[in-house]
């Protein structure tokens with residue numbers, strides 16, 4: 339079995355125009371330019387898949403999603419599949435319209451199951467499950483029991499014995515103390531202990547973190563929009579931008595967290 343490499347990006351928060359938002363944050367760069375430069379310079383050879391775990395666009399409309407997808411597709415080779423999860427700053431109706439060409443948004447009056455963006459991708463050796471774990475109406479991060487049941491079915495039906503979950507909100511990791519954790523029942527937590535499940539990958543916290551959900555490891559990817567960093571009892575926006583490279587090798591998972599900015603220096607090669 340050969341290695342399977344995934345480029346894990348997150349929290350791109352793309353907008354064609356940000357109005358005064360960046361100024362308010364004190365950010366002195368234009369995030370889409372950083373994203374474009376990254377896409378232009380990234381070596382995509384050797385990757386098998388690209389995943390972007392949500393907050394693709396920052397509260398934008400269909401035109402933002404369209405432009406975001408165009409930018410992504412312009413630089414990522416066509417042979418490389420790209421999969422998306424949705425986050426709390428993604429507006430589902432504009433995502434569906436801008437990136438899926440669905441004229442009418444999935445009717446949000448309809449049962450949640452009909453419009454949430456949960457899906458499964460099978461590769462030879464691995465099953466990848468994408469979970470939409472944000473409830474826009476109540477603005478809560480959650481894996482509902484209904485989703486837990488769906489997840490259980492997808493795990494049971496997997497022909498492969500290696501399953502990976504991608505979602506926006508991590509479990510048990512907070513950006514800052516006092517914020518609410520992602521809601522998940524004990525029943526669903528038990529499903530996340532399935533022996534086929536190798537790991538969970540998320541975003542949202544704009545930094546690379548890891549934890550264990552029982553026996554299942556979870557990693558988050560940094561953001562390509564802005565970093566969050568605590569200092570002097572405050573939380574700051576920073577220019578610590580990056581991405582993760584996930585290498586799957588049978589049951590083994592290697593996660594390498596790389597930075598885009600601040601620029602790293604290469605000294606002499608190690609001999």
Ligand SMILES: [Fe+2]
Nearest residue numbers: 349393427542
């Ligand atoms: Fe975000």
